[in-house]
Amino acid sequence: MIRWLVGIVGLSVVASHALAADPTDIHIGYLGQAGVKSKLSLVEQPADNDGIAGARLAVEDNNTTGKFLNQRFFLEEFRLKDGEDAAKAATALADRNAFIIADLPADALLKAADALRDRKTVLLNAGATDDRLREQDCRANVIHVAPTRSMLADALAQYLVWKQWKRWLLVVGSHEADKLYADALRRAATRFGAKIVQEKVFEDTGGARRTDSGVTLIQRQMPVFTQQAPAYDVLVAADESEVFASYLPYRTWDARPVAGSAGLVPTSWDAAHDQWGAIQIQNRFIKLNARRMTAKDMQAWTAARMIGEATSRSNSADPKAISDFLKGPDFSVAAFKGQRLTLRDWNLQLRQPILLADGRMVVSVSPQEGFLHQFSELDTLGVDRPETKCKLK
Amino acid sequence: MWRRCLLGGTALWLVATTPAAAFVAYVSNEKSNTVSVIDTEKWTVTATIKVGQRPRGIDFTRNGKFVLVAVGDDDKIEVIDTATQRVVDSLPSGPDPELFAQDAAGKILYVANENDNTITIIDLENRVRLGDIQVGVEPEGMALSPDGKILINTSETTNMAHFIDTATRQIVANVLVDARPRFAEFKRDSSELWVSSEIGGTVAIIDPAKRVITGKIEFSVPGLRREAIQPVGISITRDGKTGFVALGPANRVAVVDATTHKVTKYLLVGQRVWHMAFTPDEKYLLVTNGVSNDVSVIDVSAQKVIKTIQVGELPWGIAFAPP
Numbered sequence: 001m002i003r004w005l006v007g008i009v010g011l012s013v014v015a016s017h018a019l020a021a022d023p024t025d026i027h028i029g030y031l032g033q034a035g036v037k038s039k040l041s042l043v044e045q046p047a048d049n050d051g052i053a054g055a056r057l058a059v060e061d062n063n064t065t066g067k068f069l070n071q072r073f074f075l076e077e078f079r080l081k082d083g084e085d086a087a088k089a090a091t092a093l094a095d096r097n098a099f100i101i102a103d104l105p106a107d108a109l110l111k112a113a114d115a116l117r118d119r120k121t122v123l124l125n126a127g128a129t130d131d132r133l134r135e136q137d138c139r140a141n142v143i144h145v146a147p148t149r150s151m152l153a154d155a156l157a158q159y160l161v162w163k164q165w166k167r168w169l170l171v172v173g174s175h176e177a178d179k180l181y182a183d184a185l186r187r188a189a190t191r192f193g194a195k196i197v198q199e200k201v202f203e204d205t206g207g208a209r210r211t212d213s214g215v216t217l218i219q220r221q222m223p224v225f226t227q228q229a230p231a232y233d234v235l236v237a238a239d240e241s242e243v244f245a246s247y248l249p250y251r252t253w254d255a256r257p258v259a260g261s262a263g264l265v266p267t268s269w270d271a272a273h274d275q276w277g278a279i280q281i282q283n284r285f286i287k288l289n290a291r292r293m294t295a296k297d298m299q300a301w302t303a304a305r306m307i308g309e310a311t312s313r314s315n316s317a318d319p320k321a322i323s324d325f326l327k328g329p330d331f332s333v334a335a336f337k338g339q340r341l342t343l344r345d346w347n348l349q350l351r352q353p354i355l356l357a358d359g360r361m362v363v364s365v366s367p368q369e370g371f372l373h374q375f376s377e378l379d380t381l382g383v384d385r386p387e388t389k390c391k392l393k
Numbered sequence: 394m395w396r397r398c399l400l401g402g403t404a405l406w407l408v409a410t411t412p413a414a415a416f417v418a419y420v421s422n423e424k425s426n427t428v429s430v431i432d433t434e435k436w437t438v439t440a441t442i443k444v445g446q447r448p449r450g451i452d453f454t455r456n457g458k459f460v461l462v463a464v465g466d467d468d469k470i471e472v473i474d475t476a477t478q479r480v481v482d483s484l485p486s487g488p489d490p491e492l493f494a495q496d497a498a499g500k501i502l503y504v505a506n507e508n509d510n511t512i513t514i515i516d517l518e519n520r521v522r523l524g525d526i527q528v529g530v531e532p533e534g535m536a537l538s539p540d541g542k543i544l545i546n547t548s549e550t551t552n553m554a555h556f557i558d559t560a561t562r563q564i565v566a567n568v569l570v571d572a573r574p575r576f577a578e579f580k581r582d583s584s585e586l587w588v589s590s591e592i593g594g595t596v597a598i599i600d601p602a603k604r605v606i607t608g609k610i611e612f613s614v615p616g617l618r619r620e621a622i623q624p625v626g627i628s629i630t631r632d633g634k635t636g637f638v639a640l641g642p643a644n645r646v647a648v649v650d651a652t653t654h655k656v657t658k659y660l661l662v663g664q665r666v667w668h669m670a671f672t673p674d675e676k677y678l679l680v681t682n683g684v685s686n687d688v689s690v691i692d693v694s695a696q697k698v699i700k701t702i703q704v705g706e707l708p709w710g711i712a713f714a715p716p
Contacts, residue, residue: 061530061550061551065550065552068551068553068555068564277507280489280549283489283508305550309552332572332592333572334592338642340572376620377618
């Protein structure tokens, strides 16, 4: 009799446990660098919380959904200081977090990925645009939310070609990142039928980005620098290092538009984007962070939402089940781009439309109409399956 | 047989009492901040009414005297007097109201506020706010069960259909659907609830009693990529036999056998088709085409597009005056 009673009590405990079950807790780490890169334009100067502010909003969104599914999401931030080891920091974060959103340069990201190789931790790259991370240096434990340089360059090229601005004057900065972007732009020109009529290098001779003498010197420099170019339709600048591109618009010798790193810029997000319900996330973001949303914020938001989406769809507390769903064929996420975003299964790159923005307005969104693809038009942007060098392991 | 007689009788009666069965539709034009009034006798726009900013959700009050239109960027719902065709009042919603549903008696209005994760409940007689219900991220689609006991709200980023008990105003169930659910519609006999997922590209068939998904309507248009098929507005005939689903940038309305849930036909309409409404006699279905700035008229029995009517910029919602 007593045993029965105990049994019944036991049962009721199990039952009430199931009803008011312990919530599923999903821990997300955020690994970034301390300090921000300086921009030429003061209004584009990134905030200290550039990136993670988007992840915070996504965690709020995930928690609103989580309320109904008994799931809770947490975010832990870590910033690497100069010289600090990415592998060590990633390992420490991985002790407490099954997922890590990373905003790191390519080499640091690879170190972190390789340090976590034998764990189940999934890294989501929300910062690095390097194609090699999705090609020869791809890793099975890294999902890429940030677009690649080649995706950005292709998005721009499709529009310029549609616009019949097919003769490009390419100006490239003297730093490594600028050269990589120029490679992507050259590839895009070849793919979509544009012609680079001349290439010029803009040497970074050092110096301050802001001076009391202001624009006087720049106004003399830029026309001279762009003088005597062969006939061209558009100046395309590759200047990820923020040395010169923003000085070009309105200062070229010939009256020509500027695109690439200034003027018409291909990007994953812009504060002016308001199509496809985007106004709602823009408003939510401003309300939470008291500033406008950048591309890096959006990439981090998307990364954290992908984790939330996979958690609610798989309805699981097991990080392995969640990451399997994330990498599986049924995964897709909505991110205010007018269509579902999915992962390229050969290198775990998120397919996404790319916005073309001029700093005040979104001018267009690529892929452009008429650029066809047998599987997904989004695969007209970037390195496609037949060309990939990635072997996931 | 009996049924056919009755239907025939009703149709005769309509012809006899309302000359040429003229109905009036109101169309919200999201971009031009106007509402177009369409007369179905001549199939023309007879009036254009200036309203607030970004009008989207639109419906008549049950007595047909007023038209309610959610003007999202002004954070309220405006009231148009159908006699004078002017905005005469407004209702207090939350931020960015989009779609709403009213109870059968026309006394209570439930409004989805996209910007606020809430539903606002409004007393229509006294035009005051009664309270709010917290729901998922970006609430949008709204539907009341035919018995009025359950309110359905879909939330676009949470990807759920929330079941809300209208008596207690508590969420009693949540059904996870495909990405970006935008619209919910019950069959008249309450046997099914349809929820369209714009980004997911499907319509979920939900059993309203069990509150589980029992099936999905899938769409495939030859020559169109999957991503372009984005289901939004839904209308189901009164007999529950045929459903119509607007497919957004696919520029088509799918005709669905509502028993087998298979698409039987795709009707080519204007660009970016959003929402739709039957004429009260269910002879015609009018759909709004957002990008081509017009309304397509579909002959329901012939399943053919018979006419296109130019309206304002970016037409979005549409509602017919009760007969």
